[in-house]
Amino acid sequence: MDIRQLKYFLEIAKHKSITKAAESLHVSQPALSKMMKGLEDELGIPLIIRSNKTSDITDAGLIVMEYAQKMLLLMDEMSTTLNDMTNLSRGQIHIGIPPIIGSLFFPKVLAKFHKTYPNVHINITEYGGARVVKSIEEGEFELGVAVLPVSEKDFDVYPIVEEELKLLVHQDHPLADHETVNLHELKDEEFIFYSEEFALHQFVWDECINQGFKPNILCKSSQWDFMSEMVAANLGVTALPDSICHRVLNPEIKIIKLRPVIPWKLAVITKKGRYISNASRTFINFILSAKQFFHYN
Incomplete structure (x- = not known):
């Protein structure tokens, strides 16, 4: 069973006709009939009552219709969610920050980032700098703010402050x-x-x-x-x-x-070789392009 079979079956149910469904789908009637026969064989039960003029749906077909609609809706939601994440309509960021750094610099940065990406949620954990580094290495966070130096063999380093x-x-x-x-x-x-x-x-x-x-x-x-x-x-x-x-x-x-x-010296760090979400990559780029927030005014 595949998604295309379910889509085609729903089209037949909508039109109550294989002929009209084939026209709507721009496929040949024999090809559509063959696909439906394959779906019925796979499920082991008839879904369509075929006649010369109509294609009525069996009781089993009505159940398949109900689940097919739910499955296709979930597929659409998945595509929308993935698209939203790609375009930063939503997302989550997990970051470790030493308290001293958080209180000094990040309120302004987070306020500006939240205004730009209001549906991206930022989860902050405050640790001392050494523990932030260890937590990034162990995979607890995608990214963190650390005091340099750190091992550039183990981490990707994005400098933000030098005092x-x-x-x-x-x-x-x-x-x-x-x-x-x-x-x-x-x-x-x-x-x-x-x-x-x-x-x-x-x-x-x-x-x-x-x-x-x-x-x-x-x-x-x-x-x-x-x-x-x-x-x-x-x-x-x-x-x-x-x-x-x-x-x-x-x-x-x-x-x-x-x-x-x-x-x-402060830097955003990530573990080398780890997958970094689109939201986190966007946050890093945002920080690097807004270094004015990391200078005392």
């Missing part, structure tokens, strides 16, 4: 009036660090080691506003990306350039 970390100190700190501070000058300071699940933790740690000292960590947090308030309370120093520094409005905090530069 540097800056130092935050209390206004009464001895270095507060400096325009630039070398990291090795902080070897005796107490640091407020991001938690280990965040890439920033490892970046600052590694650079301190490169500068010849192990940072003395007073506390760790996953919240940049808490970290900056700890600095405002004169409990230690911290290093945060430039975009976050622009949001720190406490007048008791001084923001200073760090040397050597500790870069903070």
